[in-house]
Amino acid sequence: MAKLKTNTRLSKRVQTIKPSGIRRFFDLASKMDNIISLGVGEPDFVTPWNVREASISSLERGFTAYSANAGIIELRKEISAYMQRRFATSYDPETEILVTVGASEAIDIGMRAILDEGDEVIIVEPSFVSYVPLVQMAGGVPVAVGTNRHDDFKVSASQIEAAITDRTKALMLCFPNNPTGATMTGEEMKEIAAVVERHDLLVFSDEIYAELSYDEKPVSFASLPNMKERTILISGFSKSFAMTGWRLGFVLASPDLLAAMLKLHQYSLMCAPTMAQYGALEALKSGMDDLERMKQSYKQRRNYIVKSFTEIGLPCHKPGGAFYAFPSIEKTGLTSEQFAEKLLLEERVAVVPGHVFGEGGEGHIRCSYATSMDNLEQSVERIDRLLKTLL
Known part of the structure; x- marks a missing residue:
C-alpha cells in the first residue's frame, strides 16, 4: 500500500x-x-481592577451562556456612544457593530466577507504581520506599498493610487501604526480618501492603537466625508485598556458589510466570551x-x-x-x-x-x-x- x-x-x-x-x-x-x-x-x-471585578461579577451572577452573536446589546450601545464621543462617528448598535474575538478575528472575517479569488488588497508596509496572511487565506492578493523613516513612515495618496489596478478591491491602513508608531493627520487622510472614492475602494482601517496617540488627537478614517460607508473599522480593548488576554475586539461597518461578517462569525465562533464582554462594558464606562x-x-x-x-x-x-x-x-x-x-x-x-x-x-x-x-x-x-x- x-x-x-x-x-x-x-x-x-x-x-x-x-x-x-x-x-x-x-x-x-x-x-x-x-x-x-x-x-x-x-x-x-x-487590566484595571474595576474591569476585572465586572467580569467576575458577571460570573457570580450566572451570566455564563452564549450572548447574541453580535455581542451583548449593552456593550454594542456603549461602543456606539464611545465612538461618537471620542471619534465623532455614529454607528447603529443593532446593525453596524459586531463584537469579535480580538481585532484579528475582525480583520479575518472582513477579508473573507469581501474578497473573491485574485482580488487585490493594498497594504501599507511595514505592517502588522497578520495582514498579508489573512488576505492570502481569503483568496486575495496582497500588494505592498512601502514607507520609510525619511518620511516618518507616512504613506502618500499618490503612492496608493500608483498601486491600484483593475483587481484592487480594498486598502489596508493602520495608524497609529504597528510596527513603526507612525501617525497620519486628518488632512493627509483626506487626500487618501479622495483616491479611495475616485477608484471605488473599500478601506480596512485598523484603529486598535487610536487611543494611544501622544501628540495629536486621533482621526478615525470613517469620520472623513463619504468614508463611513466605505470603511471597515477595526478596534478593540487589548491595547488601550490592557486587555490582551481577554481577546475582545469589535468591527464597525455599514449594515450590508456587517451582515456578511456576522454570518462568518456565527459559523466559526458563535460569539465572543460573555464574561469578557461585561469587562469591556465596564472599561468603556469608567476606564478613561x-x-x-x-x-x-x-x-x-x-x-x-x-x-x-x-x-x-x-x-x-x-x-x-x-x-x-x-x-x-x-x-x-x-x-x-x-x-x-x-x-x-x-x-x-x-x-x-x-x-x-x-x-x-x-x-x-x-x-x-x-x-x-x-x-x-x-x-x-x-x-x-x-x-x-x-x-
Whole structure:
C-alpha cells in the first residue's frame, strides 16, 4: 500500500502561508535566562481592577451562556456612544457593530466577507504581520506599498493610487501604526480618501492603537466625508485598556458589510466570551482615567527610548502613537534578522527584526517600550555595548 504523502493532506493555500517571523525569536528567548524582552506588543499593565471585578461579577451572577452573536446589546450601545464621543462617528448598535474575538478575528472575517479569488488588497508596509496572511487565506492578493523613516513612515495618496489596478478591491491602513508608531493627520487622510472614492475602494482601517496617540488627537478614517460607508473599522480593548488576554475586539461597518461578517462569525465562533464582554462594558464606562494614566506612562517611555537610541547612534523617528520604536540598524551592515539574533544571543535583549513586517521593514528592529523604565534603561545599555563591537 502506497504511503500517503504528508503534503497532500494540506491545502495549497495553507502551505503558502509562512509562519510568523516573530515566533522564532520568542521561542529562542523562552529558553534563555536574563532576557529583557522588547518584543511583545502588549501593555505591561494589569487590566484595571474595576474591569476585572465586572467580569467576575458577571460570573457570580450566572451570566455564563452564549450572548447574541453580535455581542451583548449593552456593550454594542456603549461602543456606539464611545465612538461618537471620542471619534465623532455614529454607528447603529443593532446593525453596524459586531463584537469579535480580538481585532484579528475582525480583520479575518472582513477579508473573507469581501474578497473573491485574485482580488487585490493594498497594504501599507511595514505592517502588522497578520495582514498579508489573512488576505492570502481569503483568496486575495496582497500588494505592498512601502514607507520609510525619511518620511516618518507616512504613506502618500499618490503612492496608493500608483498601486491600484483593475483587481484592487480594498486598502489596508493602520495608524497609529504597528510596527513603526507612525501617525497620519486628518488632512493627509483626506487626500487618501479622495483616491479611495475616485477608484471605488473599500478601506480596512485598523484603529486598535487610536487611543494611544501622544501628540495629536486621533482621526478615525470613517469620520472623513463619504468614508463611513466605505470603511471597515477595526478596534478593540487589548491595547488601550490592557486587555490582551481577554481577546475582545469589535468591527464597525455599514449594515450590508456587517451582515456578511456576522454570518462568518456565527459559523466559526458563535460569539465572543460573555464574561469578557461585561469587562469591556465596564472599561468603556469608567476606564478613561486608567487609559490616560497608561498613555502618559507610554509617552514618557517613548521620549526616553527615542532620545537614547539617537544618542547611541541608532537613527529613530519619533513615533506619534502605539508603543513601538523602529530604529534603523543599517549602519551595522547586518540584516535586521542577523542583528536581532546577535542582540539576543550576546546581550540577552529580545527585539523583532523589521523584515517580518514586510520588505520596507528591513534595516530596522521593532522595540516595544511597553515595559518598565528599568528594563528600557538596561536594554539601551546592552544595545549600546553590542553596537560598540560592530561599528
